[in-house]
Amino acid sequence: MPGRGTMVLMQLALLVALFVAWFVLVKINILPIFFFGDPVLVLQQVFDWIISGEVFVHLATTLIETILGFLIGIFFGVAAGMWLGLSPIAAALLDPYIKALNAMPRVVLGPIFVVWFGLGIASKVALGVTLVFFVVFFNVFQGVREVSPVILANARMLGANRSQLLRTVYIPSAMSWVFSSLHMSVGMAFVGAVVGEYLGSSRGIGYLILQAESTFDVNAVFAGILVLTVFALLLDLTVTLAERRLIVGRPN
Template identity: 55%
Template sequence: MKPLPLYGLRLLLLGTFLGTWGLLARNAELAFFIGHPWQVLERLWNWLATGSGVLEVQWQGQNLVVMHFPGTLYPHLLVTLAETLIALLIGVVTGLLAGFCLGLMPAVAHLLSPFIKAANAIPRVVLAPLFLMWFGLGMPSKIALAVSLVFFAVFFNVYQGVREVSPALLANVRLLGASRWQLVRLVYLPSAAGWVFSSLNMVTGLALAGVVVGEYLGASRGIGYLILQAEATFDVNAVMAGIVVLTFCALCLDAVFARIERRLQAWRNLDP
């Protein structure tokens, strides 16, 4: 299918969805639960263009950075994005290292297997109160909750990628005289990296979800905090506006990581 007809069909589907939503919202009782698309857009515009917001970065009671914004949304959006990106970085790096090391050490992996499965079986939401008590209401507690989601997703993907390297490929590389380090660099690392990038779409959503849940349970900044305030006043349009913002952020992050993955894939294809 050509790009232009495809984009046209997508716009048609979006228009149909918004039109159906608008028709259903003409019923006042139903609109109380689902909101109205125009009122959601109006709320987004108010967040972006009216009022003012201040973002303060503190360390040991001292203001390190104070930023002023023309709209009330930007400080909350920056906090949520910062928490998501930091959690992604920490979760991906630690999950990659742990999965890679245990993939190369099957005896240690077998020893730790029941403990890893037990830790992965814990619902992450129940950890949120602990993180709030340990790290407070600031960014660290939200980052910790998101890292707990990202880590295991990356860990199991990398571990599986290392363990599924073809034995025939390893035997051929060893016959060519490759050292242990060359095996790691030329065989194991590319396999693990492929699994990591194939899971980035999933872990990005997990990181964002973990951050928002943490903000929802206890925070003074962030999109989750805005949604919690809207819920407290039964403002369904503000809740929908927060969901739209989160969806847009997730799509932008997904597009960025997809572009990085294509660049790295092209580089790998050119590698002799």
């Protein structure tokens, strides 16, 4: 197995090879430039956005929407998962409604949120929350339901009351499941923010891509996608670093 440094170099080499292949295929007209753009012009567009500072305004908006949707979705997902995980009657009563809401494509809620909350940040955060909530909810619900009966019995034998069981057994069990879903949750929040911007907004990376599409500027579209990809990777790296700090004892 190659070392970490060697693997990073190999990944960068693969990225460069993909850009070179893209450039060559466009130049020899195998890939139509109207549909696939020119990688050199794509990178030039990204560079121009950075120099002008325009992209940072849109990135800041998307970042705020993503973080708010992520945190609020986690809060409600953990609360609902703990409540229904500890309340079998309520879980059985609400089960068909939760499944129905989860089966609903959340993207169709985007236009409704725009009508309710307007074109500002609130509608994008609301869409992100709906995407994050169910990921976290089902993980927490499952984590609470799968607490070992032996651990519960031992804790009760030692005199633990309901609040102590909640604090020392149920919550740690649920949090381990939350951390396991962090990568998907932050991805869902990111998708909610960008899709919401795409459906209706006046600022954000999704809005930037939509403006480029309206003028058939395929290079700017790919530039926006490239910025989104780098941004998503940075968010995922942040989650990975947080996991390493908060979860102790996980094997490599």
